[in-house]
Amino acid sequence: MLKEQEYPQQSEPVPRRNYQGNSATLAWSTASQCEQGQLSLRTRRRISSNDWRLILIGGDSLLLLITFTLLIVRNQPPVASSSRLIMPWEMHLTWIGCAALLWGFAARLTRAYDLNGMSSRLVSPLRAIITQLLLAGLWFALSATLEGRALRTILLTTLSFTGVSLPLIASWHLAIAQCLHLPPFRRQGVIVGISPIGEAIARELQAAPRRSTIDIVGYISEEENRQAQAERERALPVPVLGGRLMLQRLIEQQAIDVLIMATEYRENPALVQEAITGTHLGISLVPALCVYENVSGKIPVEQIGGQWYIALPGANLSPLYLCWRKLLDLTFGLMGSLLLLLLLPPLALLIRFDSPGPIFHSQERLGKNGRKFKMYKFRSMRVDAEPEGKAQWASHNDARVTRVGRFLRATHLDELPQVLNILRGEMSLIGPRPEREEFVTVLEKTIPFYRCRLSVPPGLTGWAQVKYHYTFTSQQALEKLQYDLYYIKHQSYILDILILLRTIIEVIRLRGV
DSSP: OOOOOOSSSOOHHHHHHHHTTTTTOOOOHHHHHHHHOEEEOOOOOOOHHHHHOOOOHHHHHHHHHHEEEEHGGGOOOOOSSSSSOOOOHHHHHHHHHHHHHHHHHHHHTTTTTTTTTTTOHHHHHHHHHHHHHHHHHHHHHHHHOOOOSSSSHHHHHHHHHHHHHHHHHHHHHHHOOOOOTTTTTTTEEEEEEOOOOHHHHHHHHHOGGGGGGGGEEEEEEEOOOOHHHHHHHHTTTTOOSSSSHHHHHHHHOOSSSSSESSSSSTTTTHHHHHHHHHGTTTOOEEEEHOOOHHOOOOOOOOOOOOOOOGSSOOSSSOHHHHHHHHHHHHHHHHHHHHHHHHHHHHHHHHHHOEEEEEESEEEEOOOOOGGEEEEEEEOOOOSSTTTTTTOOOOOOOOTTTOOOHHHHHHTTGGGGGGGHHHTTOOEEEEESOBHHHHHHHHHHHHHHHHHHHHHHHHHHHHHHHHSOOOOOOOHHHHHHHHHHHHHHHHHHHHHHHHHHHHHHHHHHHTOOO
């Protein structure tokens, strides 16, 4: 580990880096530094995030142009104008231009070229697939309106184009996401400032490095007291590289790609100002809270400090997204009701034979804005689970759960009657799980922003359900809240689809409790 030395005001000239393959060792010039060791950093020509986006767009354009030309353009009939027959090449350019506009519109709706999702091996191909399906739908509608061919012919042509181009585009997005995770292309970053949120980021990246394309080299400390810094360093997940002078050297030699700001200007203006100068050389400057959200998929309610607004629900949702949510709830509510009718007779017999008591169990829960409603479930516990009528936390391998109840919980079939709550508008398909008023009253006194969960309708499944297990303690409730707040803040089509896919996987793997 390299530690910062006491440099005189007239310091030595900063050594310039040289390129030796994909990696090199960044060595410092003073003898004392060489005795302490070397800081191993890859020094390479960087491909910026915008460059990767241009590469992604270029590949999409080429693949779409080839498949579109082969499968659609050559089948377009010539169009006669009032004075002449429009030439084939003119018609081809017109159709290609229309397709490009429709693709751009669809990609904007799905955020297919968003820099945050571009590196995800799941999100990026999924966005590409949805964009391709939107393009197919828009193209079919346009062709059916403007062309004179039979709808069957237009449909077959559109389906053949989608069947060929969709796997190509999805594979291209997956390849780019995979490239961004390869060692030669991973970005190197330092955390500017030692703070709880900075430590949380480093630990998240160490626990799951595949979630991010950033390798954290170490911290840049604002500590002036070397002894205090040494004591704190022992508990840090990555080493402390030094202070402002070390940051200056890293920036001048362009040995890093990302500066993660975990300190505020008023705490150390000189250090923050030094970090800002790095942006002039193309180095990204990113707030620590944003990095933590992107890496972990949750909002750190205990580390946000004065930036309390981070935990509040996002801006007003678009009308299109609200229509999507309503359509999703209505579709699942109707399909779920049909499934409930089919499964009710056998499940009712199993529940009744396993233990005496009612088939269904209802509890009063809090919905949007704290409105109370009765939530329905198949009974999975004994009737005397709460003999004094006092709300109790569930526990792992809870003895109150019946044998059939364990199966129902593992498959999440115990939640199926809640389709009735969805049809009545009390719940949604996706959202934070509804909680009992007794627990909410207790938890909101000890957990910051807990009441923010009530700003949206509760859901049958949610981001917290697929990312975390059942809640047994107040500490686990805090962890789950951070995922719920992330969903409330980042609601989108893509996130909803991800949650549905993960829910299906959870059910197939019987990972319920």
